[in-house]
Amino acid sequence: MGGPFWEHKEEGSWSIPKGEFEENEAPLDAAKREFHEETGLIPEGKFLELAPLKQSSGKVIFAWAVEWDCDAAKTKSNTFSMEWPKGSGVMRDFPEVDRAGWFSLVEAQKKLVKGQVPLLGQLEKVL
Numbered sequence: 001m002g003g004p005f006w007e008h009k010e011e012g013s014w015s016i017p018k019g020e021f022e023e024n025e026a027p028l029d030a031a032k033r034e035f036h037e038e039t040g041l042i043p044e045g046k047f048l049e050l051a052p053l054k055q056s057s058g059k060v061i062f063a064w065a066v067e068w069d070c071d072a073a074k075t076k077s078n079t080f081s082m083e084w085p086k087g088s089g090v091m092r093d094f095p096e097v098d099r100a101g102w103f104s105l106v107e108a109q110k111k112l113v114k115g116q117v118p119l120l121g122q123l124e125k126v127l
Contacts, residue, residue, distance in 0.1 A: 007098065014111040016119070017097065018061055027062045038097045040076035044068055050122045055115040063116075065123050075100035 019034035021027065028047060035043050047064040054060050077095040084092045105124060109117055 011110050012113055014108075015113050016061075016063055016116060018063075028064060031062060031064055037078050039100060040078075041070060041074060043070070048126060050119055050126075053115065053118055061116065061119075063119050065126070072100040072102055 017031075017035045017038040019030065019037070021030045022033075025033075028049070032043055035041065043066055045066040045068040047066045050063045050065060052060050052062050075097060077097040079093040079095055081091050081093050083090065084094075103111060105120060108120055112120065
């Protein structure tokens with residue numbers, strides 16, 4: 001994840017690209033759009049739907065896996081604005097995604113935010 005709260009954090013701080021559905025947008029179309037917006041990359045291939053996960057916040061995450069030769073080093077994120085430092089009155093732009101990477105299943109289980117780790121178990125079962 002991007003922004004100053006997640007900078008320099010590793011364990012329990014990585015996330016899959018995600019966002020909100022637009023009106024009348026199919027979940028897979030939203031996932032592809034959000035992935036492109038947050039990474040600058042256009043996912044392609046046969047998508048494998050994973051079971052939706054309900055986060056502790058109540059938000060439901062829909063996710064897909066895809067076999068695709070994706071170069072994480074080519075990630076170029078969009079940005080968002082927020083007041084930083086908090087209370088300063090200064091608005092700054094931050095990348096929505098500050099870095100991307102490929103990890104072994106064991107490494108990914110350590111890096112992902114807790115609520116998304118079950119996606120790895122689903123993927124492992126399917127594969």
